[in-house]
Amino acid sequence: MRKRIVRTAGLVACSGLSGSVLANGWNMPVGVTDVSREIHSLHMIIFWICVVIGIVVFGAMFYSLFRYRRSRGAKAANFHEHTTVEVIWTLIPILILVAMAIPATATLKTMYDASEADLDVMITGQQWRWRYSYLGEEVAFTSNMATSRSQVSGESAKGENYLLEVDEPLVLPVDRKVRLLMTSDDVIHSWWVPDLAVKQDAVPGFVNENWVRINEPGIYRGQCAELCGRDHAFMPVVVEAVEPERFDAWLAERKEAAAQEALGVDREWELDELMERGEQVYSSICASCHQPDGSGSPPAFPALAGNQAILDDPDYHIDTVVNGVSGTAMPAFRSTLNPVELAAVITYERNAWGNETGDAIQPADIAELLDDE
């Protein structure tokens, strides 16, 4: 333990050098976790090692370039081998590398120890949003970019957190160890928040593990780091770190709301309420591919407006949304959306943009379908 403190102190002292030289916004953030601090220190140590080597090597080079110009009358010497020198400049780099590998190994071991977490959060990447689910707590939601398209196109002024703001941030408690489990519904994404020093690929069909213990409350922003298709740039991550008491209160509130929505499954829903709820779901989940006006972008993303295949056959429409279409970009939404959301969005798609089937798909029917399968 004592050794560890000494080592950490050494790292911090070394990285302190950097603070004045490289102001914020030019360098890797120190971050708000113990791991992020250690990584920042490793980064600064290896950086300064490179600077020192660079001064020596380039110094020798530029000295030679000025001193031994033919225009200054330099005559070439005739040496071309020196075994001792060669051995020395092979061994010294090895020693430097070993010295560097030791703290790096220790940090890596810490980063890989995700055991004894207080809270498990499942993070699922989807083109192009994140879905967060607090395991064992029945609380789950999707987090979409909140920056408007008019800011992107330049029709309106860009806000302070342009491209780095979401409709619902991931809320996490400070001072608790949170295990982050990552997966994806479609292509590979990568969940990254620089201040937390967590970057982990979300790979479809596999679950990756990382963890974080945040030291300071605050809002930390990042984005998807792995090219994931068209809107890769528009898939931000926002983490709101709050005091544990506030977190517990927030979680209880969200559980209550989820329970309320679950009750709604059993009752009969009017077309208007379904349309209203459906529009919300559509614009946050479906519009990025099928477009807000349902026109799609064929051939990858078919139009929904006037799409006779779905309009003529409600069962086919429901099956497509619930189970996805294998081998295409259409994911299954059965585990992403609840029965109310599924029924509402299908109803919306069957009645918006001139699709006037008049069908009101009932959440109870969807729930039954999900139970049967």
Place this chain on the structure above:
Amino acid sequence: MASHLPPRPTAQQNQADAGGMAVDEHHHYGPRGLKRWLLTTNHKEIGTLYLIFSLTMFFIGGIFAMVVRAELFQPGLQLVEPEFFNQMTTMHGLIMVFGAVMPAFVGLANWMVPLQIGAPDMALPRLNNFSFWLLPVAFALLLSTLVMPGGAPNFGWTFYAPLSTTYAPPSTTFFIFSLHLAGISSILGAINIIATILNLRAPGMRMMDMPLFVWTWLITAFLLIAVMPVLAGVITMMLLDINFGTSFFNAAGGGDPVLFQHLFWFFGHPEVYIMILPAFGIVSVIIPTFARKRLFGYASMVYATASIAILSFLVWAHHMFVVGLPLVAELFFMYSTMLIAVPTGVKVFNWITTLFRGSLTFEPPMLFALAFVVLFTIGGFSGLMLAISPADFQYHDTYFVVAHFHYVLVPGAVFAIMAAVYYWLPKWTGHYPHTRLSQWHFWLSVIGVNLTFFPMHFAGLAGMPRRIPDYALQFADFNMVTSIGAFIFGASQLLFVVVVVLCVRGGEKAPAKAWDGAEDLEWTVPSPAPLHTFETPPHFEPHRH
């Protein structure tokens, strides 16, 4: 002249089927015009074809980069849609790697390996013709995807599955076919280079007497033969996933997307050394010439090159530190990657010691070679930082990585290629390149390259991911500087074309030994080198190394 050579099978065949035209092996015979270039088996003509092809691709790939930089000039989407932006980054990478840098080195090898070892031609001249003519076909096919429905490949030059399989545009099958063709071309070219170097050296030239450019290419050719089949395998698996219902990389069918990355980088990491080892060779030939002093540590240079080549097979997963590797794999790949710094360091120290107590002049090839040493080393430093696996969790997939690999590829590989062109232009054309224009080209390139790629380090460290068409406001200044630098660098390459064209058409006449410190065999033949050289093998005096 020809009587000194062993009888060739072609001569026998020509006598056997000497119908209509009186065909003989005499070098004055040959078709004219387009057919001359289509059918040529001469290493110098094929070398020229490779170099012209490479320069063309360099400009096409460069235009794609200019589109990317224009869009990134300021935040917001101004010029292109994200779909097209992704096609531009992807095509830029593919064209530059497979169409510009690799063929440029093969072109230089075609021209210079026979001349440096005193061979009359490549060992397999017809195969040589075939290797080249596969390339225009492959890249015409690849470029044609830009006008196909659904657009060109848009999944990055690393084409990670399943973005490049289940979620890919229909043109991906064409992309796979074109990469197969380019791969076959590389394998055949590599076989040819190995056969030439092992069999056709001048009498008296031992392996350890070969110029370093020849050595580095020999090792590179083995790397190519080892890894191009792996690339062929992985793209064939993609082809099957896309068109034949297999699930190699589709988790829903029991496959594994990460398997793709292991296979890709098992090819991909040796591939990046394929693009730098011949550059080491070029610089190791040029620096002694203009230092007028033998290369320091010739043997250790050869061993360092071989070590780097062997290590290149053991480091692939450092591209995958955040995909969820087990701890032991992270540690193994971190240590093996750090080790590469050792032989690479030896090379840099040897170059600098060659300069030390030399008699230096700064002709254009030397300027580019010296810039290579400095700027490649900067790329090496950021490579060492990236090797530190815990820190890579922050660096990975950011502009820091983009800065790193552009430093080793542009002022690395590309500057070495330009150094080689300036160095050997007198031998190819009989004229020296225009000095003042060459210097302008050099300084504009150096300024442009650093203005382009140095700010990328800061953008990456500050948190900007790569491959995004739009970015948060705190990255705006870095991106604007980068874009300005990119435009300067791009425009200054037009000057390069001017210099080359002027040099082909005229200029100060060069003697056989165009540079007074140059010692290798190519400087014993006239400038410009006649179409056929060393028909009688020269006698090689092993005095230099």
